[in-house]
Amino acid sequence: MQEQKEKYDGLPYDALGIKIRSDANPYLSAELQKKLLEPRKLSSYFIVLIESGSITYNIDEQDFTLTDGHLLFAMPNQFFIPPAKSRDLKYFKLLFDENILALLPQQFPFLANPLYGQTMAPEPAAKERITKVFGILNQLLYLDKVETDTEIILAYLNTLLSELNSAYFKNRETGNSLNANLSKFIEFKLVVETHLTEQPSIPAIAEKLALSTNSLYRIVKEYSGTSPKDFLINRLMAEAQRKLRYSNLSIKELAFELGFNDPDYFSRLFKKSTGKSASDFLPGQDLSGK
Incomplete structure (x- = not known):
């Protein structure tokens, strides 16, 4: 080589x-x-x-x-x-x-x-x-x-x-074929991953995938068990938890990095999604942004 x-x-x-x-x-x-x-x-x-x-x-x-x-x-x-x-x-x-x-x-x-x-x-x-x-x-x-x-x-x-x-x-309900719905779900996941911090709207994602919002909802619900909006939020909160654990970003800096214009809204959403406040996620770490 x-x-x-x-x-x-x-x-x-x-x-x-x-x-x-x-x-x-x-x-x-x-x-x-x-x-x-x-x-x-x-x-x-x-x-x-x-x-x-x-x-x-x-x-x-x-x-x-x-x-x-x-x-x-x-x-x-x-x-x-x-x-x-x-x-x-x-x-x-x-x-x-x-x-x-x-x-x-x-x-x-x-x-x-x-x-x-x-x-x-x-x-x-x-x-x-x-x-x-x-x-x-x-x-x-x-x-x-x-x-x-x-x-x-x-x-x-x-x-x-x-x-x-x-x-x-093998032995799963979807079988081994790349059917149309599974293909669209994979495309949805890739769009979310690629544009995560841009926080694209669900209608914009649906349009990008040439789907109606109702069709996108049905497909994402079928393969993930959640709505497209909740899927995006869960992915953002997972990224937030990693950042809190493995970076020195303040809560304010993290909110902006993940595409949130309002750090207070980010903090409320984080608490609602994870059951913990961002400042308590890693005890002893200064996340105040001061």
């Missing part, structure tokens, strides 16, 4: 935009290992397969414990707290960015997490195939001394994501 010369979630990565690690191919630098344990907002997709052992990740303030054969995936903009590596853990970790997805021949709806399940436990036959493809990617990217054609690497990545997409939707 080409010489490493860019950054990926704060870490070096291949110019192609894919990074893979395993228990047999860990980060060797002590400084890099320390950096890996720092909480961060993901700028890439992250997938981990646990072959054997047990470990717990924290994503968006939620713990996910993985054991033999389990997978976890996370998306850009999610807040990620990686765990210290446990002993005797066998695993593969994969990171890749949006530019890589644009090079693949198909879409993978599971990456937008429309059914709100970030873990998978594939059936034995699928797990065996998935593990083999992880191993092949690890070999192509890091073990082979001869540079591999990009097309081959992308072909195996496409195979891996196809397997994971099938495992995600």
